[in-house]
Amino acid sequence: MSNKQVIYSEVENNGIGYYGLLGFFGLFLLGGIVAFFTMEHHGHYISGMNNQIVWGLPHIFAIFLIVAASGALNVGSIGTVFGKKIYQPLGRLSGLIAIALLVGGLAILVLDLGRSDHVIEMAKGHLNFKSIFAWNMILYSGFLALVGLYLWAMMSRSKIAKKLYKPIGVSAFTWRLILTTGTGSIFGFLVARQAFDAAILAPEFIVLSFSLGLAIFIIVLMAAYKWTQREVGDTVLNRLRYLLAVFILGVLLLEVTRHLTNLYATEHHGVEGFILGGGNFYSNLFWIGYILVGTLLPVGLIFCRFLKNNRTALMAAAVLTALGGFALLYVIVIGGQAYPLVLFPNSEVSSSYFDGVVNSYSPSMWELLLGLFGVALFLAMVTVAVKVLRFMPASLADSVVDPHAK
């Protein structure tokens, strides 16, 4: 349970700033709804996706938000499951952000479907339990329910809530690990695609969720506390700062391992050369977007001696980590589809169905609007929730979160 001296309170901003922010998110929500109905009416031909690149920009936004969702819960889990007291005041916000991120991500996925109206068939029992997608539907619903319970256990004053706080926290943490394994397995199970067929994608997605979830948590925490004129001390921020660096490096380790192990197998040389070899959009995005901007730069910002306790540097590191993760997902998911499917190894193939050629993809405005809809939905949910319920500690000053800190 949270530290006794921590007081939580609703956000009391009523001014133009608060409603302006909501209105700003509302614009993107409206844009997403227009995009959905336009695509629903015309069909997917108005998108940049096609029969070669079947998953596009909306899927990158969706996977990003879903992966970040389970990671955002980590902050709470570290407090509950591992008993680190300094993280406990952050538990409520962590749970809220996790739920909102997941809802945002799922909304994009559902709105992008060719036949969203057929989703009801799943509720009627049309579920194929051999499909990791079907499992994910259950994992996502369960995650929302468990984190909801977890929030209740943190926020309720009842004795039963206090008693259940730890077991529910442990369950939510376990569930989130399984959930991200499921998300990573979506790609790991694609045996025919040279870019995806790797079991390491499941643990890699787990560690990616750690870094993306924490990055988003830091961004929301710092922005929310600044805009509501609440205090956050260096103790909390520095804990999160160095944890972020560990997670960023964890992702790098698994990503490097994935490529190195792929390079052992001759059948993967083609796709590895395509992604790592340079000279195309995806390899540039990998080296500049993920490695340089999304990994080396944030780690540099975190460990630079001259930027110790520098909040702008931390915010920049978190934003860059998120952008880098987005780039990595783009390279994995879209780059993996752009590389031609191998029908006949060691042969050149061509056809009217674009066999043997690197597939191009330019996302349309509609896809971007759908993606931003998910982000706006997540941010709007958090913005409304912190005003309605007591998610945010009134202060996260050093004296509050860690009175014994020197």
Add this chain to the structure above:
Amino acid sequence: MNNTNNIDAYRRKFLMGVAGTATAITIAPGLLLRQAGAKAPGDEISNKNRWGMLIDIDRLPNGGQTVVDACQQEHGWGHEEESNDKQKAQWVRTVHVKEKLTGHEFDLPVMCQHCETAPCADVCPTGASFRRKDGVVLVNKHICIGCRYCMMACPYKARSLVHEALFDQKPHSPRGKGTVESCTMCVHRIDKGQLPACVEASNGAIIFGDLNDENSEISQALKAKGGKQIRADLGLNTGVRYQGI
């Protein structure tokens, strides 16, 4: 009291209506299918048969383009007006292959290979992609949500999403905007004892038949000369085999 009686009467009427509709829904498909001359599912479609095709690429007319045209005419795909070339459906295409080391070249038609362990059916969240007992892999358009996971999973790129609304479809080959489709092995024909359209147009280069029947022409031909699978390394035990590749 009167009101209560009325409500009871409404309830009874409603329940009878529901029961009637349910009965009609249960019986109608059987009746309609029989009227259309198809075999009712579970009735005559059984795992005793495994339908397959053996394609001799050296005997294919016009490098296989003739069978592609026949399929297109039979099912009406590829005429989507709004979709660009990368978005248009292609249930079957001819692939030109040139082996880098030897320079050996050949053309072959590639379509759904009707795998025994179909990756598309494995990954489909709703079960819309499924394998019939007789080995034909199909999509149930009524429960396909258009997630395209099957397209990601297919090793043969044999599937297409319909990217736009369609009009004037062939009654025997229903298609739908936002759903995924692929070669049906012309189930509407084989269920009536006819040959698939591509087989008819192949001038004898494609043998269609029952792989489970060791006396069938296809089994005899496979036994005599063998037949290769594309990406045999995946172990999918495809229903479509090739000679000459």
